[in-house]
Amino acid sequence: MTILTLHGLGKRYGSVVALDNIDLEVPAGSRTAIVGPSGCGKTTLLRLIAGFEMPDAGCISLGGTVLLDGKTAVPAHKRRIGYVSQEGALFPHLTIADNIGFGLARRDPERHKRIAELMARVELPVEMMNRRPHELSGGQQQRAALARALALRPRLMLLDEPFSALDAGLREAMRDMVGELLSAAGITTILVTHDQAEALSFAEHLVVMRDGAVVQSGTPQQLYLQPRDAVTARFLGEAIILDAVIVDGRAQFAFGDIAADASAPADKVRVMLRPEQVRMTAASADTANARVLSRAFRGPTCRLVVQSLSASANTITLVVSSLDSPEVGELLRLAVIGPVHVL
Ligand SMILES: Nc1ncnc2c1ncn2[C@@H]1O[C@H](COP(=O)(O)OP(=O)(O)OP(=O)(O)O)[C@@H](O)[C@H]1O
Ligand SMILES: [Mg+2]
Known part of the structure; x- marks a missing residue:
């Protein structure tokens, strides 16, 4: 009421x-x-x-x-x-x-x-x-x-x-x-x-x-x-905003092909995800899809800027524990947990 x-x-x-x-x-x-x-x-x-x-x-x-x-x-x-x-x-x-x-x-x-x-x-x-x-x-x-x-x-x-x-x-x-x-x-x-x-x-x-x-x-x-x-x-928190294409209700972008919350096909959209939707693992040259571009030490955490290997304009910022933070230049595999939000 x-x-x-x-x-x-x-x-x-x-x-x-x-x-x-x-x-x-x-x-x-x-x-x-x-x-x-x-x-x-x-x-x-x-x-x-x-x-x-x-x-x-x-x-x-x-x-x-x-x-x-x-x-x-x-x-x-x-x-x-x-x-x-x-x-x-x-x-x-x-x-x-x-x-x-x-x-x-x-x-x-x-x-x-x-x-x-x-x-x-x-x-x-x-x-x-x-x-x-x-x-x-x-x-x-x-x-x-x-x-x-x-x-x-x-x-x-x-x-x-x-x-x-x-x-x-x-x-x-x-x-x-x-x-x-x-x-x-x-x-x-x-x-x-x-x-x-x-x-x-x-x-x-x-x-x-x-x-x-x-x-x-x-x-x-x-x-x-x-x-x-x-x-x-x-305004509401850290946001990762990336270029994407929507095909069959899925967003195809630099870090994957993930369910999207809007299904209308589109060939040039921007999708938003939150940093906690990104899982990061160390990777070899065959499996990597990203590289660490820069790293800022902040005590308990490090702030990493990570760049896509396939679309270099797409970078994302992640905060990780400083105990096991990757170094600048290290290769990574990023996986996104969906759905992503189409802006
Ligand atoms: N009595 C007043 N006379 C003239 N302008 C005013 C008056 N009160 C508010 N304003 C103007 O109206 C707008 C909105 O002000 P308001 O105080 O509502 O903002 P706010 O969202 O509460 O900001 P803050 O987060 O800084 O408190 C501002 O541009 C402010 O300068
Ligand atoms: Mg006020």
């Missing part, structure tokens, strides 16, 4: 088209990640959904209620949408307790208990209640910002790169904690990130944006293995 529907959303700032005709459906209770390069409109999209900004065109509905169309505009504080911004943005002059309880009634006798519960849910020690934001670490501040957003019992949680200022280990732990917490509470979540690995691991539903538009959406697996174009392919 869809909980959030966006239709034809558009937003300009002067001559800048920040969003252009966005259509999107978000399934209830799901975790959606929006990825795209800096400036592609991710924050603008979240701010429109939250109601902090008005679009120039389009409609937004949440749980069957129209939040915005030509006639209606529900104000932000009545949308029941939680928002954790790129900066966290706690109020610096308020204690952590008052930040978390900001949207709760001051006189509510349950207020203190509720704040303590929210702190426990985001794993913030309750003793931090009377501290100010600058007395917390970056990760603790982001937890407090999340608790503040949870206090309003949101129907939808919008997370705008909330982990980007954290170091790698903490970032992963926070992401897992937040994901589990929101899923357990059944809160539909949209996470914005430029980090493709974060998006692929967090989301059940992935949306790729570029230049204010949605380029593609689907499951992380679909988008990773069947990206719409080469830019999307490279």
Whole structure:
């Protein structure tokens, strides 16, 4: 079931088209990640959904209620949408307790208990209640910002790169904690990130944006293995893109004759595969189909550029263990595990 529907959303700032005709459906209770390069409109999209900004065109509905169309505009504080911004943005002059309880009634006798519960849910020690934001670490501040957003019992949680200022280990732990917490509470979540690995691991539903538009959406697996174009392919991870001919539903290219995911015959296409689809073995001159062109040592791994013996313009980059990496000039047999994706 869809909980959030966006239709034809558009937003300009002067001559800048920040969003252009966005259509999107978000399934209830799901975790959606929006990825795209800096400036592609991710924050603008979240701010429109939250109601902090008005679009120039389009409609937004949440749980069957129209939040915005030509006639209606529900104000932000009545949308029941939680928002954790790129900066966290706690109020610096308020204690952590008052930040978390900001949207709760001051006189509510349950207020203190509720704040303590929210702190426990985001794993913030309750003793931090009377501290100010600058007395917390970056990760603790982001937890407090999340608790503040949870206090309003949101129907939808919008997370705008909330982990980007954290170091790698903490970032992963926070992401897992937040994901589990929101899923357990059944809160539909949209996470914005430029980090493709974060998006692929967090989301059940992935949306790729570029230049204010949605380029593609689907499951992380679909988008990773069947990206719409080469830019999307490279944005989501290392991609090997090679010239091929399609005959009888198979792609014939420098490293084999492999099942393709599009069967229309074509004599000049580009196919995409991921490095983990390539198996590499040492080979003699009779069986080799590739040669190591260059090698860069990176500690645990080496990055190899490997060239096809039959079509020298076709090179691929592979990362291998540095313990048994082949040398520059060594002959190899590369075998591809299909299917390959026709771009
Ligand atoms: N208030 C504003 N006034 C003018 N231009 C704006 C405003 N807010 C955003 N923009 C422009 O709209 C475009 C989209 O910005 P947005 O902040 O949505 O990008 P983003 O995808 O969130 O980028 P990042 O990954 O860097 O956070 C950019 O070109 C930006 O400069
Ligand atoms: Mg942004």
